[in-house]
Amino acid sequence: MTTDSLDISPKLRGRPREFDMDAALDEALRVFSERGYYAASISELTEAMGLTAGSVYKAFGDKRGIFLAAFGRYRHVRQQLIDESLSTADNGYGKLRILVRFFAEASCGEVGRRGCLVVGSATELALFDEEVAGRVGVAFDFDERRILDLIRLGQSDGSIPKHIDAESTACTLLCLTKGMRVIGKTGRGHEQMLAVAEVTMKLLA
Amino acid sequence: MTTDSLDISPKLRGRPREFDMDAALDEALRVFSERGYYAASISELTEAMGLTAGSVYKAFGDKRGIFLAAFGRYRHVRQQLIDESLSTADNGYGKLRILVRFFAEASCGEVGRRGCLVVGSATELALFDEEVAGRVGVAFDFDERRILDLIRLGQSDGSIPKHIDAESTACTLLCLTKGMRVIGKTGRGHEQMLAVAEVTMKLLA
């Protein structure tokens, strides 16, 4: 998946950047996901990104800058993956089932152990870094809103009962999907997490 | 809540310890919960505990030792609180409702922002510290087992339908309660989290 989506400037002055921004950020977000913010040292980050400290500081300003850029990249990549998956279902219930199973799959085995950058940021940084807290809040609000819209879609296309409280159920599903990511850090199996996904669907019946 | 539960040695040699172990650990676990492991510096820990670095290193060996002791203390205190709460209900469903609401209450406002030490340890340390990973795993297994036992209790006392898959539902409730703690880091309201708790109970109907 390549984007470089934020760079809209066609005119660049000075020596052009030699490395691929998205590829570098993919490595950075992997290190941040695995290690967390503080345990990820500049040395480890630059080595993973294939850059020297100088280049990194030119491009991102400071360590927090790397993190925020990686956070944005992570969100972008994940959302694109989810949007693709959701398009294969044709009603609200079906899309929600795919969404819940998507998180279940992301919470298994080695992928699950790697963890979620947003969940990690919420627990490690939300209390003392206002900007990160804001971005985590926006990410969770976005995820909750998507679930809410899908529930309402299902209620209007007839795949989800109308008596369900859409708002509360959306927040519950948000908790569930993020909780899967936490439990997934302990290395759960495929079948177990998919069973959780199936049980979860009872909330929409 | 005072315990000093692990000290079974009545005979001590040398100068006796001057500080209260449980009180010191309560402060340490607060710092670790709020800051995370790496961001919690020895200076901040010792200041919060009201001790000097020398005393702390005599008592705990190293920073990880402080953390592991605080982790144990945290689990002990929380479990005692939960056990007390559960005893006020008289069937499986009632106990589970109290349990779910207990986590909902712990995920609101300032208390929720402070976060859960086990969830934080899972996301920050589980991948690179085997011992912490083990303790997190034990903690989650214990929590899941308690839920499972309560579901089976409910199924035998008639308060929970027999057709429910106890194992999968227990793991789902585990995800949900830990997920509440994650979402709670963004500062959710009392009524919202309690609504989540009510929706959650649909999994037991």
Add this chain to the structure above:
DNA sequence: TTGATTTGGAAACGATCATTTCCTAAACAA
């Protein structure tokens, strides 16, 4: 070409980190 601008990269920087050292104080055993 020349000048302006930006990147790449090695080396150096000060700050802070976890930890140790060294000494004094307080308890018990002999």
Add this chain to the structure above:
DNA sequence: TTGTTTAGGAAATGATCGTTTCCAAATCAA
């Protein structure tokens, strides 16, 4: 009392952290 043991505490230690500096290289505009 004296000796042994452990805790309290200030100061020092070495390592590592994030960051900056300095210079060469690469691009565009003039």
